[in-house]
Amino acid sequence: MNVSGSGDPERERLIAAVTATEAELQRTLARGQSPLFDSGLTMQQLRVLLLLGADGPHAQSELAQALAVGLATVTGLVDRLVRRGLVARTRDPQDRRVHRAALSDEGRDLLAGIQSAGQERRRRLLGSIDIDALRGLAIGLDALRAALEADIR
Template sequence: MGDGASEGKRELVERLQELELRQVRMFARSRSLPLLSTTLTIQQLKVLVVLSIDGDMPTHELAERVGTGVATLTGIVDRLAARTLVYRREDPSDRRVRRVDLTDEGYALIGDLWGVGQQRNRAALSTLDIDTLRALAKGLEALCDALEKTADTSESPEEP
């Protein structure tokens, strides 16, 4: 790729990153009220988010994903269970293992936290014409594919 094309690509990547940050800021504003009104700790929110994305899992795996020890996680899960946001159960294949999952109330809370931004995004998308929506869908599909490919590699992607 020539220097002009490389420079053009670099500028486009920078522009897309600026637009992504702008979008994140707008979503953060629209999502902030439910998030700011919660009395959950950051660690508790992390547990809820991990479970909402990956579903039920053994406590040792959840502790690793959240970045804490199993003993610390036990206290976090105890407090979330007391609020009926998560529940524990035995692993059917190994009774020594305890699994943790969200309750319906836990899923509802996560839905409330994410829902505000999704509603705003849907409203904004509905104002766009069909050609713009098709182009946006094509671009986002390509970005998702690239993110999936780079997530599988431990190396950081090359600069454009």
């Protein structure tokens, strides 16, 4: 099914409506209270924490590759996260030249708090939606997930 640039007026109207709603949701969420916004983390620092939280310890060169930045940039990011107590840096036991970064207990706690607050808010909001609208949202999100998976292959 060709969806991008299809010229279907209804599809284009719906895409514009979804895009506008997403933008409004982002603006509204940014004004709210959240451990994420209260953390003082930059987006790149958050990405480092999320990578370490999802995949475990990384060599700094692996982080640089995953973030598509240079090693010097990652070194600075990790340095700041180490100073904040969110990341611990160690030498790789197999190759002492390699520095590995891992979440500290404080880093794990911060990520858990951010995720928990987000899940609780999402659950509360979804619980307030009419059941038919919730069914439609579930179907739409499944379709979006499938499109994303197809897009990254």
